[in-house]
Amino acid sequence: MRVRGTILIKFAFSILFFVLLFSFVRGSELVDVLRQIHWGYFLLSLLMGPAVLTASCLKWRLILVHGDKRVSFARLLQIYCIGYFFSNILPSTVGGDVVRAYYGGNEINDQVYSAISVFIERFSGLIFLLLLVLMMPLLRPALYQNPTVFVTSLSGFAGLVVISVLIFVPSITDRMLRVGNVLTSNIILWLNGLKMARVARMATRLEDVIRFVAAKTDKVRHRLHLAWQTMSKDKTFLFKLITLTLMFYVIAILNVYFSFKAFGVHVELLLVAILVPAALFFAHLPVTILGNLGYFESVFVIFFMIAGVPPAESLVMGLLLRFKMFLLGIVGMIFYFTFAGGDKKKPGKLVSPLKNALYSEQLIEKTTDSVDCPL
Secondary structure, three states: OHHHHHHHHHHHHHHHHHHHHHHOOOHHHHHHHHHOOOHHHHHHHHHHHHHHHHHHHHHHHHHHOOOOOOOOHHHHHHHHHHHHHHHHOOOOOOOHHHHHHHHHHHHHOOHHHHHHHHHHHHHHHHHHHHHHHHHHHHHOHHHHHOHHHHHHHHHHHHHHHHHHHHHHOOOHHHHHHHHHHHHHHHHHHHHHHOOOHHHHHHHOHHHHHHHHHHHHHHHHHHHHHHHHHHHHHOHHHHHHHHHHHHHHHHHHHHHHHHHHHOOOOOOOHHHHHHHHHHHHHHHOOOOOHHHHOOHHHHHHHHHHHOOOOOHHHHHHHHHHHHHHHHHHHHHHHHHHOOOOOOOOOOOOOOHHHHHHHHHHHHHHHHHOOOOOOOO
16 A cells, blocks of 8 residues: 555656646647657657667676676666666556666576666766766856756765765764764753653654664665775776766767757757756656656756756657657567566566565665675
């Protein structure tokens, strides 16, 4: 019931975002944009979808098969498409990353390292994205005067600081507990001094909240530390990882650029390169279902209004991006029902692989603290 409730709430948010979008974008404006379609750029834009997928998969394979592990690139492409199916088509709380971790673990016979590889792939992408969000507006400094760009860049800087503290200050969670306990004790003493004993007893619950937050923070810290240790241990590996991450974001920027061109919308490539990382920073927050349906498109509309692009044109571009993700999800669905992820049997029921994928997520939760650096 809890999972179903979460899905329903996210579905409601999807509808809400589309209602808001279409409240200031008229249907006639969308039709006018669609009439300006340029079929050459449209086909080029469609090719950008598989290119983004390939870049992502190359990066994952670099991490997954490091050392003596072996798995074919074609096999991993299939698994990545299955991840798109779970993330963008299936109304489930199980993300594509969890599914990839499970099937990838089957291929290398190591569920723990497969889960770690997916986390490292995402972590390295996040670090690069935060750097782009912070630094890219330097190419057009006047953009910092825009509140949206300024707040986004500030958020990128804050994210980098938080991640750095979690990685390089191992005692951070102990300090959080000590500071939290001191504050709680002082609050309780102050309330007792005001003869508010009942409120003081309620304040003792803060200690439980602080311990809960510290425990969660410590898990994240261990994952980040392990990911950083893995990435930085082998300089050649790190160089390849940075190169593939850069390639991914270059293709992602071109994906948006050619999607605009597909409808005759000209946006300066430099502006696209500046705004796409900022939009992705917010667009990947898990707000709605089916790959952030509605919310994803709304974020791109808001950010490209900064570049002077009318909402109707940004919305059509966003819907084309959505269409390409949907196509990859359909391909992933076909692979899912013809691919058993490590054995030759066709999966009989949807629920069994879901349970196994969830097991992979639970496994990494239990083992991250004790697993040595895999590289």
